Amino acid sequence: TDFARPPIQSTEGTTYHYEISKSLQNSIKQFAQQHGTTLFITLLSVYKVLLSRYSGQFDVSVGTSIANRAQAEVEGLIGFFMNTIVLRDQFSSTDTFEDLLEQVKTTCLAAYEHQDLPFERIVDDLALERDQSRSPLFQTLFVLQNNEQLTELTFGNCTVEKMPQEQTTSQLDLIVNASETADGLFLDVEYSTALFKEATIARMLTHFEQLLVSVVADASQAIGSLQMLESTEKQRLIHAYNDTYTDFPSVSVLELFKAQANENPAAIAVTFHDKQLSYAELDAQSSQLANCL
Numbered sequence: 001t002d003f004a005r006p007p008i009q010s011t012e013g014t015t016y017h018y019e020i021s022k023s024l025q026n027s028i029k030q031f032a033q034q035h036g037t038t039l040f041i042t043l044l045s046v047y048k049v050l051l052s053r054y055s056g057q058f059d060v061s062v063g064t065s066i067a068n069r070a071q072a073e074v075e076g077l078i079g080f081f082m083n084t085i086v087l088r089d090q091f092s093s094t095d096t097f098e099d100l101l102e103q104v105k106t107t108c109l110a111a112y113e114h115q116d117l118p119f120e121r122i123v124d125d126l127a128l129e130r131d132q133s134r135s136p137l138f139q140t141l142f143v144l145q146n147n148e149q150l151t152e153l154t155f156g157n158c159t160v161e162k163m164p165q166e167q168t169t170s171q172l173d174l175i176v177n178a179s180e181t182a183d184g185l186f187l188d189v190e191y192s193t194a195l196f197k198e199a200t201i202a203r204m205l206t207h208f209e210q211l212l213v214s215v216v217a218d219a220s221q222a223i224g225s226l227q228m229l230e231s232t233e234k235q236r237l238i239h240a241y242n243d244t245y246t247d248f249p250s251v252s253v254l255e256l257f258k259a260q261a262n263e264n265p266a267a268i269a270v271t272f273h274d275k276q277l278s279y280a281e282l283d284a285q286s287s288q289l290a291n292c293l
Contacts, residue, residue, distance in 0.1 A: 012168065012169065012170065012192070012193045012194065013168065013169050013170025013171075013190055013191060013192050013193055014168070014170075014190070014191065014193055014198075015188050015189065015190045015191075016188070016189045016191065016198060016201045016202065016205070017186065017187070017188055018186070018187040018188075018189065018202070018205040018209075019184055019185070019186050019187070020184060020185035020186070020187065020209060020212070021184070022183075022184045022185075024185075024209070024212060024213065024216070025180070025184055025185040027216045028042060028043070028185075028212060028216060031215070031216050031219070035098070035101060035219070037101060037105050039144065039146065039180060040108075040144040040146075040178075041101070041104055041105050041108055042101065042215075043142070043144060043178055043212075044062065044064070044087065044104055044108070044142050045097070045100050045101045045104045046208065046211050046212055046215055047062065047142050047176065047208065048060045048062060048089060048091075048100070048104065049097070049100070049211055049223055049226060050204070050207060050208050050211055050228070051140065052091075052093075052223070053207075053228060054204070058090060058091050058092055058093070059088070059089075059090045060088070060089055060090075061086055061087065061088040061137060061138045062086075062087050062088075062138055062140055062141070062142050063084050063085065063086055063087070063135075063137070063138040063140070063141045063142075063172075064084070064085060064087060064141060064142055064143055065082055065083070065084055065141070065143050066082065066083055066084070066085055066112070066115045067081065067082060069081050083115055083116065083117075083118065083119060084119040084141075085111045085112075085114075085115055085119070086111070086119075086122070086137050086138055087104070087107050087108060087111055088107065089103055089104055089107055091103065091223065092223075093222060093223050093224030094222050094223075094224065095222065095223055096219070096220050096221065096222055096223070097215050097219045097220075097221065097222075097223055097226065098219045098220055100223060101219070122137070123136050123137065134173070135171075135172050138172075139172055139173040139174070140172060140173055140174040140175070140176070141171075141172055141174070141175040141176070142176045142178070143175070143176070143177050143178065144178045144179075144180065145177065145178070145179045145180070146179075146180040170190055170191060170192040170193070171190075172190075172192075173191070173192050173195055173196075174189065174190070174191050174192075174196075175189070175190040175191075176188075176189050177189075177190070187205060187208075189201050189204075189205065206230060206233075207228040207229070208228075210227060210228045210229060210230060211226055211227075211228045213227075214226045214227045214228070257279075257283070258283070260279055261279040261280060261282070261283040264279055265278060265279050265280035265283075266278050266279075266280065267279050269281075269282045270282055
């Protein structure tokens with residue numbers, strides 16, 4: 001989805017770590033099985049709902065990485081075959097989540113069939129107007145890693161181990177890396193620090209988790225009805241931030257008007273087209289009308 005924003009030249013980025021509860025992870029996997037889909041498609045569908053809520057748009061394109069090893073001849077080869085595919089869906093707030101889930105499933109399966117088409121070829125053939133401040137076709141990537149975790153790999157006398165690397169640049173606005181492990185479901189979000197604050201990403205992931213809870217509870221409800229606010233945040237927005245109650249003095253409107261007329265007689269009280277009356281003039285004319293009545 002294309003967020004409205006000023007041109008961004010900075011590529012500085014960082015990563016935020018978030019953990020989905022084990023019980024919710026199990027519920028999501030069970031939900032995916034019941035609806036004949038995968039964990040990735042379910043998570044991606046909820047992520048598209050989240051982007052739609054944040055942007056107000058219902059035409060959402062999200063990128064994802066794919067292994068691109070569909071041919072048996074390349075399964076045993078060492079090399080980088082990974083490709084990027086674009087997953088675009090159009091929906092409305094009145095569609096049910098089940099409808100969106102089925103649509104995203106169809107979109108993904110169709111994209112998988114053409115995963116060997118280079119992403120650069122698509123961009124070139126579409127002849128898009130290029131913008132150095134953003135990636136073409138999509139500005140956010142969603143990936144699920146659910147392979148077995150690499151502990152140790154040996155090649156003869158050589159031992160290979162995973163080395164953690166600090167992320168200091170951002171290739172896109174948002175990259176969500178979901179990891180399904182035996183310990184739980186983890187989200188590592190790489191984001192551009194020129195666009196987002198850490199508190200914003202934290203709140204966004206909380207909303208993502210709440211949407212997952214809402215979907216698992218009832219997937220037949222409309223997308224626009226899915227809840228993404230925690231009870232505490234909802235209470236704060238509705239009651240705390242919206243608390244406009246004010247104590248007024250127990251006096252009549254006439255007494256308040258008289259006080260204002262005495263304190264600011266020259267201030268404009270009434271305007272109608274090109275005519276104006278000050279508080280002093282309105283007080284005098286209203287008193288004349290009252291005496292007449």
